[in-house]
Amino acid sequence: MIDNDFLNEYGDILYQIERPSRYIGDEFGSYDKDFNKADGRFLFAFPDKYEIGISNFGHKIIYDLINKKENLMCDRIYAPDKDFINLLSEKKLSLYALESKRKPIEFDIVGFALQYEMCYTTVLKMLEMSNIPVLNEERTEKHPIILAGGPCVSNPAPMSKFIDIFIIGDGEEVNIEVLEKYISLKGKMPRAEIIKELAKIEGVYAPSVKNKVTKRIAQLTLENHPTNSPIPHFTSVHDRAIVELRRGCGRLCRFCQASHINLPIRERKKEDIVKLAKEYVKNTGYDEYSLLSLSSNDHSQIEEILGELNCHYRGSGINVSLPSQRADRFSLEIANLAAGEKKATVTIAPEAGTQRMRDIINKNLSQEQIINATISCVKNGWNKIKYYFVIGLPFETYEDLKGIPELIEGVNLACRENGLKYPQITCSISVFVPKPHTPFQWARQNTIEEVQAKIKYLRDLKDKIKNVKFNFHNPKMSQLEAFYSRGDEKISDFIYELYKNDSYLESWDENLDLELYSTIAQKLNLDIEQIASKEFEENENLPWEIVNYGVNKIWLWNEYQKAKSAIATIPCEVKCNNCGVCSNLKTKKVIAK
Ligand code: SF4
Numbered sequence: 001m002i003d004n005d006f007l008n009e010y011g012d013i014l015y016q017i018e019r020p021s022r023y024i025g026d027e028f029g030s031y032d033k034d035f036n037k038a039d040g041r042f043l044f045a046f047p048d049k050y051e052i053g054i055s056n057f058g059h060k061i062i063y064d065l066i067n068k069k070e071n072l073m074c075d076r077i078y079a080p081d082k083d084f085i086n087l088l089s090e091k092k093l094s095l096y097a098l099e100s101k102r103k104p105i106e107f108d109i110v111g112f113a114l115q116y117e118m119c120y121t122t123v124l125k126m127l128e129m130s131n132i133p134v135l136n137e138e139r140t141e142k143h144p145i146i147l148a149g150g151p152c153v154s155n156p157a158p159m160s161k162f163i164d165i166f167i168i169g170d171g172e173e174v175n176i177e178v179l180e181k182y183i184s185l186k187g188k189m190p191r192a193e194i195i196k197e198l199a200k201i202e203g204v205y206a207p208s209v210k211n212k213v214t215k216r217i218a219q220l221t222l223e224n225h226p227t228n229s230p231i232p233h234f235t236s237v238h239d240r241a242i243v244e245l246r247r248g249c250g251r252l253c254r255f256c257q258a259s260h261i262n263l264p265i266r267e268r269k270k271e272d273i274v275k276l277a278k279e280y281v282k283n284t285g286y287d288e289y290s291l292l293s294l295s296s297n298d299h300s301q302i303e304e305i306l307g308e309l310n311c312h313y314r315g316s317g318i319n320v321s322l323p324s325q326r327a328d329r330f331s332l333e334i335a336n337l338a339a340g341e342k343k344a345t346v347t348i349a350p351e352a353g354t355q356r357m358r359d360i361i362n363k364n365l366s367q368e369q370i371i372n373a374t375i376s377c378v379k380n381g382w383n384k385i386k387y388y389f390v391i392g393l394p395f396e397t398y399e400d401l402k403g404i405p406e407l408i409e410g411v412n413l414a415c416r417e418n419g420l421k422y423p424q425i426t427c428s429i430s431v432f433v434p435k436p437h438t439p440f441q442w443a444r445q446n447t448i449e450e451v452q453a454k455i456k457y458l459r460d461l462k463d464k465i466k467n468v469k470f471n472f473h474n475p476k477m478s479q480l481e482a483f484y485s486r487g488d489e490k491i492s493d494f495i496y497e498l499y500k501n502d503s504y505l506e507s508w509d510e511n512l513d514l515e516l517y518s519t520i521a522q523k524l525n526l527d528i529e530q531i532a533s534k535e536f537e538e539n540e541n542l543p544w545e546i547v548n549y550g551v552n553k554i555w556l557w558n559e560y561q562k563a564k565s566a567i568a569t570i571p572c573e574v575k576c577n578n579c580g581v582c583s584n585l586k587t588k589k590v591i592a593k
Helices: 004-014 057-068 082-090 117-128 174-185 191-198 257-261 270-284 302-313 332-339 355-360 367-379 398-417 448-462 475-485 490-500 514-523 528-532 553-564
Strands: 040-046 072-078 109-113 145-149 165-167 241-244 288-292 319-321 346-351 384-391 424-431 468-472
Touching: 004 082, 040 057, 040 174, 057 072, 057 109, 057 174, 057 241, 072 174, 109 174, 117 475, 117 490, 145 174, 145 191, 165 174, 174 191, 241 270, 270 288, 270 302, 288 302, 302 319, 302 332, 346 367, 355 398, 367 384, 367 398, 384 398, 384 448, 398 424, 398 448, 424 448, 424 475, 448 468, 448 475, 475 528, 490 514
Parallel strands: 040 072, 040 109, 109 145, 145 165, 241 288, 288 319, 346 384, 384 424, 424 468
Antiparallel strands: none
C-alpha cells in the first residue's frame, strides 16, 4: 500500500529513477496482507531485477501458499537497479518490501531465491541495503533469519558464511514449517538455538550446525499450485499464466543438474492441468499460458491436455506456449497447437553433433529424429529453427565438434531432397559446466584456451554454411559458474571481497568486471581456472556432499563410467534404473497415464 509516510520518505527519489513502477508494488493480483495482523512475516527476496524476478514460477508458488494461511503473510522484494540503489545509499535509506513498504529487518524471515551463481554478490548488497549484517555470525536477536532456496543451494558451501539456513529440495511445505516453528520459538530462546531447532526440520541445512540434510519432496496437488499472481505494471520476461505440468525428468542427461536433483518424476493429472490453466487465465486476464516442465512433450497426456485446452480457447485469441520439446517425442500436432498462428521459431536441443557424443551425455536422440523433426517443421511453415548445443563435454573430440556443422548440412540435404527452402538456423552454443549431483560432477571443465580453440574451429567450419548463425555463450561466464558451483567454503571469502568492491547485479554483462575477479583471486591465492577445471577422484570428498538429493553416489559414478564407453541409459519413464531416489527417499514416480 502506498501511504503518505512512504511517499515522504521515498517519493522524491522515485521521481528520479528509471521505471519507478518496479518499486511501488500494488500490482493486480498481489495479496497486500496486513503486516500488523500477521503472526508470521516472510519476505521473499529475488536477487535480480524486478522484470526477471516477477516471472519466476517458484516464487509465485511460495508467495501464494504462505499468503493463503490466514495468520501468515508473504511480501516480495527484488534487487533495485543501480540508479535506485545509488540514490538509496546517498540518502541512507533502507530497501523496503514492495507491498507493506516495511523494512526487511522487520520481517521474521527473509528468503532468497538462488537461481544462478552470478546473483551471489547481489544477495550481499541487498542485505547491506536492508541494514542486516552480511555475515551470518554477526547477526543478533534483532535480525530476521536469512534463508536461501533454489537450484544453487545444491552446493551451499560458497554462500555458507552469509545464509542462516538453506532449504534443500521442494519448498512448498518446508518454508511454512520453518516460519511456523520460528514464530513458536521467537523470544523463548536465543537466535542461535532457534537456528539449531530449524535445522531439525527435514530439508533444512544450517551452516552453523553442519547437519547432514536430505531434500524435501512435495507432491503436486491442486491446492499447492497458484491460480493467480501479481501482474507486473510493465512487460516482464515471461508475461503469461503458468501451469506446471510435471516436475523431474527421467531422461537423465548426464550433464543436467535439474534432471537429477528434481527426481522422481511427478506428473499432474490432465483434469488438474486443464482446471488450473482455465482458472489462472480467468483470474489474470492473460492471453497466453505456458505449460511448464523440463520437457513438456514428455508428459504422458500432453496430446489430450493440449487438445482439450485448444478446443476450450479456440477463437478466443488465448494461446499456449511450450517451453521445451524433445525431437524424439516431436509431434507436428503438438507443435501446431503450441504455435497457434505465429509459427515464429521452433527450438530443438540436440546438445551434441555426433551420435557417439549424444550417447556419452545420454541424450537418447538419433540424427534421424533430429532431422525428421526439423523437416516436419519446415514442411509445415516454420522457417526459423533454433538448436541448442553444448561444447567442452567430457570425452569430446574434434570429430564430435565437426558433427555440429555436419548435422546442419544433413538438414540442408534433407531440405533439398524434399524440395524445401533452407530454414534460417541459429545454434545457441554453451560451454559445459560440471554441476554437483550429476554423473559429470567429477569431470573437468575445459580451460578458456581449450574452449577458445574449439570456438575458432567451429566458426571456421560454419563459414562454409550460409543459412546458419552460431551464438556462443561467454566462456568466461561458464568458467565462473563452474568455479562457484563446485567450490568449497573458501569461495565465501571471494564473494565477500567482490561485494566489498561494489560487485552488484553481475548476471548482467555490463556489470561483470573480470579484472576485479583476477585481482581478488590473486589476493586470496585462489586459482579460478584450477577449481573449474579440476577432475575429482572417485572417492574424493566433494564439497557438496553434505546435501543428499537421494541419488546414490555409486550410481552417479557408474553413469560416468558408462559415459566413457558411450553407453546410454534407458529413461526412468520407460524403466527404473535404480538410481536410489525412490528407495532412499521413500517415494515413487507419478505418471498420470
Ligand atoms: S529409483 Fe527408479 S523410478 Fe525412482 S527416480 Fe530413480 S530411476 Fe526413476
